[in-house]
Amino acid sequence: MLQEAMAARTVILQAEGVLMGRYRISAAAAHRMLRDISRRSGRPIRQVAGDASKPRATGSGLRKP
Amino acid sequence: MATGGLQRSVAEVIRRHVVSASSVPAGIGTACVELLAVDGAAVLLMADSGAPWQVASPVGRLAPQLDEAQRTVGEGPALDAYRSGGPVLVSDVAAMAGRWPGFTSIVPAAVQALFAFPLQLGAVKFGVLEMYRCSPGGWDGAQLGLALQLADCAAEALILNVGAAPDDALHWLERLPGKAPEIDQAAGMSSVHLGVSLTVAYARLRGYAFGTGQSLATVSQGVVAGRLRLNDDGPRAAGQVE
Numbered sequence: 055m056l057q058e059a060m061a062a063r064t065v066i067l068q069a070e071g072v073l074m075g076r077y078r079i080s081a082a083a084a085h086r087m088l089r090d091i092s093r094r095s096g097r098p099i100r101q102v103a104g105d106a107s108k109p110r111a112t113g114s115g116l117r118k119p
Numbered sequence: 120m121a122t123g124g125l126q127r128s129v130a131e132v133i134r135r136h137v138v139s140a141s142s143v144p145a146g147i148g149t150a151c152v153e154l155l156a157v158d159g160a161a162v163l164l165m166a167d168s169g170a171p172w173q174v175a176s177p178v179g180r181l182a183p184q185l186d187e188a189q190r191t192v193g194e195g196p197a198l199d200a201y202r203s204g205g206p207v208l209v210s211d212v213a214a215m216a217g218r219w220p221g222f223t224s225i226v227p228a229a230v231q232a233l234f235a236f237p238l239q240l241g242a243v244k245f246g247v248l249e250m251y252r253c254s255p256g257g258w259d260g261a262q263l264g265l266a267l268q269l270a271d272c273a274a275e276a277l278i279l280n281v282g283a284a285p286d287d288a289l290h291w292l293e294r295l296p297g298k299a300p301e302i303d304q305a306a307g308m309s310s311v312h313l314g315v316s317l318t319v320a321y322a323r324l325r326g327y328a329f330g331t332g333q334s335l336a337t338v339s340q341g342v343v344a345g346r347l348r349l350n351d352d353g354p355r356a357a358g359q360v361e
Contacts, residue, residue, distance in 0.1 A: 056281050057245045059288030060166045060173070067300050068170070068317055071307020074343070081304055081343065107307065107317065 062100040069103035129154065129268045133276055140280040140291055147248065147273040148178030154265055155258075157250040161186055162238070162273065164246040164292075165201050171302050171321065171335060172197075172246070175295050181227050185251055190302075191328045191335040192221035197247045200235035204244065206267070209233040210257035221329065231255040236270035240278055248273050305339035309349045323349050 066088065073084040088106065092099040132154055136146030144162035151160035159179015163186060165172040171193070174186040189195035196207040196219075209215055212231050216223045230251045238246040248270045258266065281288045302324070310320040327349060328338040341347035 055284070055288045056164070056277060057166060057243055059281075059292055060164055060245065062289055063292050064166065064170045064303050067303030068307040068310075071304035071309075071343075072311055073307075074304065075308035075311030081300075107310075 062103075065100055065107065066103045069106040072107050129265065129272055133269075133272045137276055137280065140282070141294060142176075143276050143280045144175035144295070145178055147269070147276065148176065148182075150272075151248070151250050151266075151269055152178060154269065155250065155262060156252075157234070158253045159185070160248065160250040162246060162248055162277070163197050163201075165197075166245070170306070170317075173292070173295070173299070179251065181230055181251065181253075184227050185230055185233075186249070187334040187336060188226045189222055191325060192219075192225065193325055194219050195222040195226075196233045196235040197249045200237050200247050200249075201244060204237050204239070206237075206263075206270075207233075207235040208257060208263075211255045213255075225329075225332075229253045232257070234258070234266060236266060238270060238274040238277065240274050245274075245277070299336045299339070301339040301343045302335055305342035308342055312348055313351060320349075 066085075069088060070081055070084040073079060073087055074081060077084075079087070088099055088102050091097075092102045095102065129150070132150045133147060136149045136153075137143050138146065147162055148160040151157055157179075159177065159182040161177035161179075161182045162175045163172045164175055171190045174183070174190070177183050177186060186197070189197050196209055200207040210232050212223065212226060212233055213228075230253065232252040232255050233249065234251075235247050235249045237244055238248055250266070281291045305324055306317050306320040309315075309323060310317050313320065313323065315323070324338055324342070325335055327333075328335045331338070338347065342349070
């Protein structure tokens, strides 16, 4: 579980960084964005984060807030 | 049996220092200092993702610098122990320039002996227990045996205390002292700025840190705070007039 959690944490932080770079938003705002999409779509935040880190994540539902 | 008594004393010392889930890494480090007369110890949490590792609650004055040095250059005893799955014992750090040229050039000179042990349970590797001493010299068989038992107990204590559900473990990681979330965030940001993969972004951050004599964590904090931005034509301070 620790191994999985470490991988998840890395993916989530990387995605926050991608959103911060793409939309010029703060880390907190990026995290909120991931959490909101996770809640709305019912997908785990780790999965949403993985999509956000893909180059040009079109169709991921991630748009500028 | 002497071995049985030793085993019990290792477990007993760890139990005494590990009082809660969040005190596991620091408790293990303190147990190392107490049992093996080292000057410091740290639990490094690693994954196979290639992302730089998390240093959890290092014990000892030079432990943060030691771990930061390895994280910045991406080489050193901890990484070798993780990759090889076996202990890495260095009785004289200064003599290791051939094996780790980057690491030996930036590690604090006072760190003279290093001992790194993979943390694993069965086939699952999740980090390294690393100890340092400010005097050169190796260990005898009894000390090595003790260190191996400490690494086993440390792996078990981590797994038992962190929580069985993935969300529990994630929560534990997020609350851990000594974490550096900016490194992964800075890699994400730089991958957008440079139009490169995350792997390349980490390499660029490391290269910039090493080239400017800063730690990876410091450079990453600069990127996240908007003070620094890596560009194709080399880094520049944010807001600098072109």
